[in-house]
Amino acid sequence: MPFGRAHVLAAPTLFMAFVIESWEQLALVYVSGDLGDAFSIDTGRIGWVLSAVALGMIPGALVWGPVSDRIGRCAVCLWSLSAYGVIALASALSPNFTVLLVTRVLSGLAPAGIYTVTFPYFLELLPSRMRGRAAVYLSIGWPIGVLAAVGVTQLLAGLGWHVVAIASALAGLWVFAIRAWVPESPYWLVAQHRHDEAAAVLRRLGVDVPDGTRFAVVAPERTGRPVELLRGRLLRITVLMLVVNFTFNWGYWGLQTWLPTLLQDKGLSMSASLGFVALSALFMIPGYVSASLLTGRFGRKRKKVFLPYVALAAISGIFFAYSSSMTELYVANFALAFFSLGAWGVWNTWNGEFFPTALRGTGYSWATAAQLVATSLAPSVVGLLLAQATGFSTTILFITAFLVVALLFAAPLPETEGRDLE
Numbered sequence: 001m002p003f004g005r006a007h008v009l010a011a012p013t014l015f016m017a018f019v020i021e022s023w024e025q026l027a028l029v030y031v032s033g034d035l036g037d038a039f040s041i042d043t044g045r046i047g048w049v050l051s052a053v054a055l056g057m058i059p060g061a062l063v064w065g066p067v068s069d070r071i072g073r074c075a076v077c078l079w080s081l082s083a084y085g086v087i088a089l090a091s092a093l094s095p096n097f098t099v100l101l102v103t104r105v106l107s108g109l110a111p112a113g114i115y116t117v118t119f120p121y122f123l124e125l126l127p128s129r130m131r132g133r134a135a136v137y138l139s140i141g142w143p144i145g146v147l148a149a150v151g152v153t154q155l156l157a158g159l160g161w162h163v164v165a166i167a168s169a170l171a172g173l174w175v176f177a178i179r180a181w182v183p184e185s186p187y188w189l190v191a192q193h194r195h196d197e198a199a200a201v202l203r204r205l206g207v208d209v210p211d212g213t214r215f216a217v218v219a220p221e222r223t224g225r226p227v228e229l230l231r232g233r234l235l236r237i238t239v240l241m242l243v244v245n246f247t248f249n250w251g252y253w254g255l256q257t258w259l260p261t262l263l264q265d266k267g268l269s270m271s272a273s274l275g276f277v278a279l280s281a282l283f284m285i286p287g288y289v290s291a292s293l294l295t296g297r298f299g300r301k302r303k304k305v306f307l308p309y310v311a312l313a314a315i316s317g318i319f320f321a322y323s324s325s326m327t328e329l330y331v332a333n334f335a336l337a338f339f340s341l342g343a344w345g346v347w348n349t350w351n352g353e354f355f356p357t358a359l360r361g362t363g364y365s366w367a368t369a370a371q372l373v374a375t376s377l378a379p380s381v382v383g384l385l386l387a388q389a390t391g392f393s394t395t396i397l398f399i400t401a402f403l404v405v406a407l408l409f410a411a412p413l414p415e416t417e418g419r420d421l422e
Helices: 005-039 043-071 073-092 097-109 112-123 128-138 141-159 161-181 186-191 195-204 226-230 233-265 270-298 306-321 326-351 357-387 392-410
Strands: none
Touching (some): 005 112, 005 128, 043 073, 043 097, 043 112, 128 326, 141 270, 141 326, 186 195, 233 392, 306 392
């Protein structure tokens, strides 16, 4: 399969979906002070609100993943993003804390579909030789979303948190772009015995497929059945990838959620802290680019890209914890952003290649759920540590320890670079 015009249209469309996911999880983080004032709530309950989206995404991911294996990747993206736009608008109109908390949970339940499906969907549209490089670039949508969240919240913060939430709801309109520019996965169509439609999509993607072609179908009876992830050769992979997803995301999210607060403890103003976050997001981008170039050449595994990047991220975290000057603080955090997000770009691709087509959405949904459990717990646990005056260095070291665990459990996972998807 060549990389052609259809890929050029699909790639930025799914890229924007990832920007939306990043935006949704971070937008209210940067107006949390206004949120607390509006509802007269303390930092503990602010932490609940910030965790609510991830909390709602956990059951959402576990539902949407198997659904995508049954009704298709594109259909899940359309339904998920449409529902998100409506619910995000409702959350902006919340009259009290309870309603806000409930609508924020629902705001996670809805977009969990597109959050879960985006990477496996994109992988199933790409030529095998380009999956590693191209999919890592898709991950750059995350720091772009961070920058958008910082920029827009600073622009709109004076108007109140609810205006930021209304801006989030507008993302639901992106369903029209997905419908127009992203074809259904040919892998999924073949698994459903829809051979003519699969052939039509492949032709759209630049493959010369003769009329009447019939494709081999592998294990169609396993479609969307979570129990299959715990059988045979998949059991070991499933357990390892769940641990890596949980610990790796904790190592990132535990810091990201409270970074502005931690930086204020080091003497920065709120405005300077957000500027620090924005600069960190910029350093994520060359991290992704470097990982993309390296993964295409050396693969994703140990002694190559992912494991060295995670190891260097952990070392950067230790340096950050013990930074004694503002210069050291900047250098350490930028190195942490560079290596941790470069590793994330590789992991997002690797994570989507462990399972066969009939279980890819389901497997990725479990991976996503493990990430979201960490995303839900980390803000509250780190917030509790801060409330107990644990201290900057101890808190950062606690977060960094999770990166070390992720490193150890990723080492035994199988290499997938250059292999055809099952």
